[in-house]
Structure formats: C-alpha cells, structure tokens
Amino acid sequence: MARRLPPSLPRRRSSASLLALSYAGLVVYASLYPFSPWQWPPGLTGLALLQLPWPRYHGSFDIQANLLGYLPLGLLILAASVRSGLRLRAGLLLALLMPALLSYVLEGLQYFLPGRVPSAMDWSLNTLGAALGGLLGLALHAVGGLTRWHGMRERWFIPQSAGALALLAIWPMGLLFPPPVPLGLGQVLPRLQAGLGQLLADTPWAVHRVAEVMPAHAALPPGLEALVTALGLLTPCLLALSVARPGARRLVLVLAAVGAGVLATGLSTALNFGPQHAWAWLTPGSVAGLLVGSLIALLMCMASRRAAAAWGLLATTALIALVSEAPTDPYLAQSLAAWELGRFIHFYGLAQWLGWLWPSFVLAWLLAMLTQRA
Incomplete structure (x- = not known):
C-alpha cells in the first residue's frame, strides 16, 4: 500500500x-x-453560514x-x-x-x-x-x-502530450451541446459581438450600430457545411497526430476520433430532438465532410508530428472563422426551452461553453508546441 x-x-x-x-x-x-x-442571506450570522442544513425533501x-x-x-x-x-x-x-x-x-x-x-x-x-x-x-x-x-x-504518445490528451478527452463533451454545423465547434465570435453590444449600450456605438457592422448570417450552403464538418473532424485528429508516435497506432487514433465524434453528435441529437432523430444530422453535406475529413486525417498519419501540428493550427483557425458565419438553429433554441432546468441545464451550459472555447484552447496548445525548441 x-x-x-x-x-x-x-x-x-x-x-x-x-x-x-x-x-x-x-x-x-x-x-x-x-x-x-449574489446577496447576503437574510437572517444568517457568520457562524450559521458554517453549518449546512439537512434538506426536508430530496429526490432520487x-x-x-x-x-x-x-x-x-x-x-x-x-x-x-x-x-x-x-x-x-x-x-x-x-x-x-x-x-x-x-x-x-x-x-x-x-x-x-x-x-x-x-x-x-x-x-x-x-x-x-x-x-x-x-x-x-x-x-x-x-x-x-x-x-x-x-x-x-x-x-x-510523446512525453509532452498531457495537454493534448486532456483536450482530446473533453472534446466529446463539447459536442453534447449541438453546434450550428455537425462537429463545428468554436462559434465564439457571435458571443463576443453580443458582449460588445452590451458593453456599448447607451453609447453612440450602441448595439444597433454593432449589428450594422456585423449583420446576421444566412444559412451555410451545403459545400461550406461539408467544409466546416471536415475541419471539425480534422482538428482533433491532427491534435492527436501531433503527439502520437509513428506507426499503425496513428490509424487507430484517427478511427477512434471519427467514432467518438459520430457517437457524441448522435447522442447530442438524440437528447435534444428524441432518439428517433439521433442520426438526422447525417445530411449529404455532413456525410461528405466526414468522408473528406477522415481521408485527409488518414493521409496525415504519414506526416511528421510537427507537420500535423502546423496543419492543425491552420485547420483550427479556419474552423473558428467559418463556423462563426453559421446561424443558430431556431429548432434547437425551441428544443432547449423544453429542458428541465433543475436537472440538466448546469452541465448542459458547461458543454456549450466547452464547444465555444475548445478550438481556442487547441490553438493555444498547438501554437505553444510549434514555438517551443525541438
């Protein structure tokens, strides 16, 4: 022991x-x-705050x-x-x-x-x-x-792989909040726009003027949807290849990433729209994106780790730029309103934040890896 x-x-x-x-x-x-x-609880003193009450009611x-x-x-x-x-x-x-x-x-x-x-x-x-x-x-x-x-x-994996492995482990969790395009994580720029609007409220540059500079986006065409899906799959695959040792195990990692992405997206769709619609996201555009992304990832298995990191940096940057042009699904917003807030919304909201920020974390990690000395 x-x-x-x-x-x-x-x-x-x-x-x-x-x-x-x-x-x-x-x-x-x-x-x-x-x-x-945040507010001070009425009627409680300092010592009472150290005591936790036993609840009268509790559910299974x-x-x-x-x-x-x-x-x-x-x-x-x-x-x-x-x-x-x-x-x-x-x-x-x-x-x-x-x-x-x-x-x-x-x-x-x-x-x-x-x-x-x-x-x-x-x-x-x-x-x-x-x-x-x-x-x-x-x-x-x-x-x-x-x-x-x-x-x-x-x-x-190489010794300096802890950060990449942690990012890969939390990637499926970010997919639990359905992105605007299958596997299209990183839609953070519209949130920055909304935050900018709140910051500039009651000023000459109020939210309506921000909207004039940053207009609402139309639906993505099928070709661009396929490209975003491919980039969403390539990002975790290239992240894994940037820390993987040479050999056939690289093929296993790519196939595991493809399987994890497909299963997590299917689970997310089932949670929001019902089990009967779990695979409704497999449109011609998303299927084409999955095939293209998988093929490129398999070809990248022959590249060096540094090349995989460089291409991963490029793919992640393009993913963030393109997915920011995608609109929010109104049917998803309606579905979210029906969630049982007391049980699921806390973890579900965290999945949403992970989906927004995960590609940015990948960018930072890959950039740090590429800039460090060999």
Missing part, C-alpha cells in the same frame, strides 16, 4: 492532473450556476447526481497522485479530502445565491462519491490498470 512508482519511470506532467482540474471546474460551474444574483435523481458526480474527481485525483510519485495512502487521502473541502466551500457559497439551496446531504453524498472514486482508482492500481495506462501512453 505504500509503494511508489518505480524510480526508473520519469516524472512527467500527467493528463490525469489536467483532467482533474477540468472536472473540478465543471463541478464549480454546476454548483454555482447562474452565478447571480439528486441522490444519484451528487453521489456519482464526484466519483470521477476522486478517481482522477488518485491517478494524478500516483502518477506524480506520491504514496498510495497519501493519494487516497487527497482523493477524499480535496473533493470534500471543495464540496463544502461550494455548498456554503450557495447561501449567497437565492436560486441554490445548500445541503448537508449533498455534501455527504459528494464526499462519499469522491471516496468511492478513490477506492475505484485504488482497485485499478491494484490490478495494474494505472500502470498499463502509463505504459500505453509511453508507447503511443
């Missing part, structure tokens, strides 16, 4: 650490959304969500601890205490948000879920699961 990683294994940045931080950000978002209006979904929601966090913290060389006991303790402290702070902050309700039961379930995650990680380590992952990563 007190073993460390073998001394021969180099200490490298772990993708589990980045995934744990990303998942902790998801937990913070889901716990404090909509982040307003709340119990399951609070229990299972923190399980991945405990698992990732233990994996990151083991990967960094900490003893198993220390890693298990961190996997229990860090999520418990995070949950307690977030539950206390919910006192200041009228739309949220702090709960001692939620904190207990969160802590129990994190403990179960830590024990699951301990069981995986006992059967060699974490060691096998480390060995597979050493065989498949």
